[in-house]
Amino acid sequence: MSNLYFYTVIIVSLVLFLIGVYGVLTRRNAIGILMAIEIMFNAANINLVAFNKFMHLEASIGIIFPIFIITLAAAETAVGLALILAIYRNIKSVNVEKMELLKW
Amino acid sequence: MDFSFISDSIVTYGVFLLFAVVAVASAFLVVSVRSVMHSALFLAVFLLSVAAFFFIFDADFLGIVQILLYVGGVIVLILFAVMLTARVSSSLLQQTNEQKYSALIVCALLFIMLSYSILISGLQGFENTLLPGGTAKSVGWLLMTVYVLPFEVASIVLLAALIGAMAIVGKKDE
Numbered sequence A: 001m002s003n004l005y006f007y008t009v010i011i012v013s014l015v016l017f018l019i020g021v022y023g024v025l026t027r028r029n030a031i032g033i034l035m036a037i038e039i040m041f042n043a044a045n046i047n048l049v050a051f052n053k054f055m056h057l058e059a060s061i062g063i064i065f066p067i068f069i070i071t072l073a074a075a076e077t078a079v080g081l082a083l084i085l086a087i088y089r090n091i092k093s094v095n096v097e098k099m100e101l102l103k104w
Numbered sequence B: 001m002d003f004s005f006i007s008d009s010i011v012t013y014g015v016f017l018l019f020a021v022v023a024v025a026s027a028f029l030v031v032s033v034r035s036v037m038h039s040a041l042f043l044a045v046f047l048l049s050v051a052a053f054f055f056i057f058d059a060d061f062l063g064i065v066q067i068l069l070y071v072g073g074v075i076v077l078i079l080f081a082v083m084l085t086a087r088v089s090s091s092l093l094q095q096t097n098e099q100k101y102s103a104l105i106v107c108a109l110l111f112i113m114l115s116y117s118i119l120i121s122g123l124q125g126f127e128n129t130l131l132p133g134g135t136a137k138s139v140g141w142l143l144m145t146v147y148v149l150p151f152e153v154a155s156i157v158l159l160a161a162l163i164g165a166m167a168i169v170g171k172k173d174e
Helices: A002-026 A030-054 A061-091 B008-032 B036-056 B060-084 B100-119 B136-144 B148-169
Strands: none
Touching: A002 A030, A002 B008, A002 B100, A030 A061, A030 B008, A030 B036, A030 B060, A061 B060, A061 B136, A061 B148, B008 B036, B036 B060, B060 B136, B136 B148
């Protein structure tokens, strides 16, 4: 029973991660890409917490790591949105296909 | 009525499946819906169901952090960015590029490969019942003893991100 439970959790987090990959590959809006990256972070966090619960590691080790991931994801979102707003001010667009200033 | 035949773990499994359906559906809507505003609101639903996963897996402290930081902080930031760029993120514009089908094929292949390797891995999961009464105490103890250096580094990273975000987006007076 708990083996089935464990594998279901891993497959669900895998599906969520792949949805995030799909979003990063197909979105044209830079904010949409940032949201898809958040989905991938959360899928990884689910995996870590599930392994902490089901694989009987040292208590709470698998909970410390998601805390750092959440902290860094918040920092990443703040800097990423600031960059997107700065780009928007310059080229009046958030479409990643229009950001070609550094393209050779 | 006698409900003792329903074991505790079957109930948790059912609740987990319920939230899994909500999470997968809302995550799919985040990447596929046309309006960026709606996709930010579906992201809030997704993050709340992930917080529910954390509560189901006995990680109560992490669930509260998820709600406070993600739903309270990151979603508000994203909504502000969406509103500030409203003119170019309207739902009238095409929001996905032309590599939709190739991306679907890539994701399906990755799914087959990874789920196959998970299923043949032979991992034995069993429920950890070592954490009665939540994890906040042990998490706090670990953060202040074993992981105190990463904890302090994370605070410096947050400060740098704060100053960096203001430096990037702030008006320069010439």
